[in-house]
Amino acid sequence: MSVSETREKLLETALTLIWQSNYSIVGVNEICKQAGVTKGAFYHHFESKASLFCEATAYYWQVIKKDLDTIFSPVNSPLVQLENLIQFLFQAKLSDDSVRGCPFFNAGAQIGTDDAKVIEALKNLSQTAITYNLALIKSLDAGGYMERSGDMEQQARLMYHFIHGVMSYAYVQPDVETIKKDLPEGLYRLLGIKQMYWYSTSPTWEAVPSVQQERA
Amino acid sequence: MSVSETREKLLETALTLIWQSNYSIVGVNEICKQAGVTKGAFYHHFESKASLFCEATAYYWQVIKKDLDTIFSPVNSPLVQLENLIQFLFQAKLSDDSVRGCPFFNAGAQIGTDDAKVIEALKNLSQTAITYNLALIKSLDAGGYMERSGDMEQQARLMYHFIHGVMSYAYVQPDVETIKKDLPEGLYRLLGIKQMYWYSTSPTWEAVPSVQQERA
DNA sequence: TAGAATACATACCGGTCGGTATGCACGTCA
DNA sequence: TGACGTGCATACCGACCGGTATGTATTCTA
Numbered sequence: 001m002s003v004s005e006t007r008e009k010l011l012e013t014a015l016t017l018i019w020q021s022n023y024s025i026v027g028v029n030e031i032c033k034q035a036g037v038t039k040g041a042f043y044h045h046f047e048s049k050a051s052l053f054c055e056a057t058a059y060y061w062q063v064i065k066k067d068l069d070t071i072f073s074p075v076n077s078p079l080v081q082l083e084n085l086i087q088f089l090f091q092a093k094l095s096d097d098s099v100r101g102c103p104f105f106n107a108g109a110q111i112g113t114d115d116a117k118v119i120e121a122l123k124n125l126s127q128t129a130i131t132y133n134l135a136l137i138k139s140l141d142a143g144g145y146m147e148r149s150g151d152m153e154q155q156a157r158l159m160y161h162f163i164h165g166v167m168s169y170a171y172v173q174p175d176v177e178t179i180k181k182d183l184p185e186g187l188y189r190l191l192g193i194k195q196m197y198w199y200s201t202s203p204t205w206e207a208v209p210s211v212q213q214e215r216a
Numbered sequence: 217m218s219v220s221e222t223r224e225k226l227l228e229t230a231l232t233l234i235w236q237s238n239y240s241i242v243g244v245n246e247i248c249k250q251a252g253v254t255k256g257a258f259y260h261h262f263e264s265k266a267s268l269f270c271e272a273t274a275y276y277w278q279v280i281k282k283d284l285d286t287i288f289s290p291v292n293s294p295l296v297q298l299e300n301l302i303q304f305l306f307q308a309k310l311s312d313d314s315v316r317g318c319p320f321f322n323a324g325a326q327i328g329t330d331d332a333k334v335i336e337a338l339k340n341l342s343q344t345a346i347t348y349n350l351a352l353i354k355s356l357d358a359g360g361y362m363e364r365s366g367d368m369e370q371q372a373r374l375m376y377h378f379i380h381g382v383m384s385y386a387y388v389q390p391d392v393e394t395i396k397k398d399l400p401e402g403l404y405r406l407l408g409i410k411q412m413y414w415y416s417t418s419p420t421w422e423a424v425p426s427v428q429q430e431r432a
Numbered sequence: 433t434a435g436a437a438t439a440c441a442t443a444c445c446g447g448t449c450g451g452t453a454t455g456c457a458c459g460t461c462a
Numbered sequence: 463t464g465a466c467g468t469g470c471a472t473a474c475c476g477a478c479c480g481g482t483a484t485g486t487a488t489t490c491t492a
Contacts, residue, residue, distance in 0.1 A: 006469085024240045028450060039451085040471050049450065122388050150401075157385075157394070158378075158402045165381030169373075172338050178373070185366075186374045189406050222439080244480060255481085256441050265480065 007045050009035045011059045014052055023053060054121045061125060068132055078139035079197055085136070086184050089163065090176075126160060133159040140191060147192040158190045223261050225251045227275045230268055239269060270337045277341060284348055294355035295413055301352070302400050305379065306392075342376060349375040356407060363408040374406045 013035035017026045028049050032042050046052040071084040133156035140146050166186065170179050188198050229251035233242045244265050248258050262268040287300040349372035356362050382402065386395050404414050 024238075027448075029448085038471050041469075043451070044468090044470060119388060126385070126388065154398060154401060157398050158405070161381030161385055161398065161402060162374075162378045162406075163381070164384055165377030165379070168380055168384065169342070169377055172335060172342065182370060182373050182377065185370060186377060186406060189374070189408060190378075190402060192405060243478080245478085254441050257439075259481070260438090260440060 006035075006037055006041055008059075010037065010042060010045060010052065011056050014056045015060055018053075018056070050118050054117055057121045057125055061128065072132060072136060078136060078143050079145060079193075081136055081139065082187065082191075082193075083184075086187065089167070089183060090180065130156045130160050133157075137191065140193070145193055145197050147194050150192070155191060159187065162186050162190055222251075222253055222257055224275075226253065226258060226261060226268065227272050230272045231276055234269075234272070266334050270333055273337045273341050277344065288348060288352060294352060294359050295361060295409075297352055297355065298403065298407075298409075299400075302403065305383070305399060306396065346372045346376050349373075353407065356409070361409055361413050363410050366408070371407060375403065378402050378406055 010031065014026070014031050017031055017034060028039065028042060031052075032039050042052075046055065067088060071088055072081050076084065130153075134153060137146075137152045137155050137159070141149055141152065163183070166179060166183050184199070187193075226247065230242070230247050233247060233250060244255065244258060247268075248255050258268075262271065283304060287304055288297050292300065346369075350369060353362075353368045353371050353375070357365055357368065379399070382395060382399050400415070403409075
């Protein structure tokens, strides 16, 4: 196994495990075991568990950035972008039985305040997500899909809050059908999409095949 | 110290500590130390840490139920109830520097799925909260404050999701000013309050003095 | 007033945690 | 060919975890 292979294996394994469970519960030993490497290798590549987590957030972001860029591709109408986003959230978080909220959404609640670097990584992650939301909202506004213009940066935050809440709820109550109804309804309401456009688009997730491969 | 005193001290201390941090991080030893009792006393009253947590959720609920009943008192107009709720969320979660989301909102992310009883306790807690939301929504609808009637049970969930998201965000980004704007804005939007009523009421939190004492 | 139950206190347990010290195979380059 | 840095593997560490065994003071009961 080459250098980068071991590193990536650790990052991917950490993501998967933390994804399925959470940061505090997943131990270094288990990450190593699942990744098929030893603890020596782990601490050869990462100086601490927290350090791995920080790098994993960056790695995670790099992975889904492609998806997001596809979802928010300018060739799609904003409404389709929104629908794609909703589908993506299902795809990513509700595909199988092990339904969990996004670990990075939740991680803020899982980590002691003491680790400043980790908190910082999470801040950045959420901030970037909000930035994506903002771009979508601007498109929606420009396209005349929204009932009234407001503080768009605020709306981007509202979107984030709501999605976060839904995903966390899904962790405790993995009721896919309910989530499937609540997520779009809440987003349409929060964004103030004109009602004539509600549910007007059908899922076009097939247009983003790369994700299905990556998530498989 | 009488029996019930020790029990209550443990429950209160556990609440406070978990509130400030989280379930997995707060240890039995620390709870005992802060409560001024020994481990023997702890395990005399509670059969396990998880058991304490379950009882603490019930205790917590019993404590804030009074507040909620005051907030949602029928003598208040629904709009005032909503405003009171918003003020209450600030009061409870954003009062001092140690800004955290509600631990029971977050706890789902902190606990391994293995502990079924804990998950159950959390389910009940969120379900009860949603029930309160539903009552408020019905009042708002009956009072003609909402733009359109929809699935009110769904709206109650949407409220819960959003509040949860905002509170969790506050954990990582304790920006009180922003939260203070986002929380009402999101709720008004989600509930579809007629815009003529937005921000029309002023905080009447003074009408709920019991809370300030209890939280102090 | 004897004795049983209650309400703890103290000391300790096995296990697991994140992290480390050390050794060694192997490629690189002088 | 030998010194050296890289990329690990193994064995182990102290701290801490939730939980327990046991002793004891107090109170309630018969």
